[in-house]
Amino acid sequence: MAIFSKTCEYAIRAVFYIALKTVAGGRVGIKDIATGIDSPELYLAKILQDLSRKGLISSVKGPHGGFFIEPPSLSRPLSDIVEAVDGDSLFYGCGLGLKQCSEVNPCPLHNEFKDIRDRIHKLLNTTTIGEFNSELIDGLLSLKK
Amino acid sequence: MAIFSKTCEYAIRAVFYIALKTVAGGRVGIKDIATGIDSPELYLAKILQDLSRKGLISSVKGPHGGFFIEPPSLSRPLSDIVEAVDGDSLFYGCGLGLKQCSEVNPCPLHNEFKDIRDRIHKLLNTTTIGEFNSELIDGLLSLKK
DNA sequence: TTAATAAAAGACAAAAATATCTTTTATTAA
DNA sequence: TTAATAAAAGATATTTTTGTCTTTTATTAA
16 A cells, blocks of 8 residues: 555646646646656546646646636645545554544554554645655656656 | 555455464454454455565464464564555555656655655564554553444 | 657556455364 | 364455546747
8 A cells, every 4th residue: 555545646746747837837738747657648638637627737728728727726735635536544544444533532553653643644734745845857857767 | 545555455454353362372264354453354364364474473273273373473564564565565565656756856845755755664564463462452552343 | 939858647557455256165063 | 183263374345545638728929
């Protein structure tokens, strides 16, 4: 098992890619994104439609259309993407899948996992969509393969 | 998304339950386990067959048969269960799903996730199958709902 | 205003995960 | 040695996730 669903992995990588490509104010097409992050084009299209509906990214149809990100959204945290796609069970769910797990009715791993979940949550809350742009431009970071 | 697959959640809870029920040297039937951890009986049977084949737990057929855990296995780490069921991608895989992600070709979250994965790995490596037995007996910990 | 472009939307398909059903095998006790 | 018990094994079913195909809608430029 991975931390995120495949859908969420594609979503995060795609948003990074769109951010990177639109710092100059441009728009980027679905083919370009799918190639840029090595994902199935039509599946990614569905994912981006969803993120677009939820306001995380923007799009325009027609010639010279495509996806882009509004400047303010560059400072939104990655947790917004994760919550939109995978929900918040990664941050709040019980590690052993118990619905009623809590401080007063803990599973054996409750405290240990609380710590880990908090760490993941904090990481995704303090990391923004736009913060890797310059490193991505410089080719120091990878979004594919 | 949860940290573990549903299968793995059932597996860990079941192993805890079997450990708990066999400290006295007894054996525990699949119905008992499924009820005790609130899981689908026949699906759990499949999971336990697998864990049994892999030597994590033991079983005997026939009257008074059932599942049990050899005393030495009580000190095995939880990571053995997780690896048997979910593989090791939780410990070593890239957070964004990139096959080639590494120190020299990192994804944007490489270092942050390395830290988190290491923490999860360490937690599961240092936590043993039998270490919650007394708390489980005392009813301080929950394995169901 | 028409043709071309590109995303949106809806339907469908394949694969993987989860769950169930049936038959077989091993063990025990009478 | 027979009947009862309980797990193993194999087949099948359902649900969820992932992926694809087709049609529609919005936008642009000529």
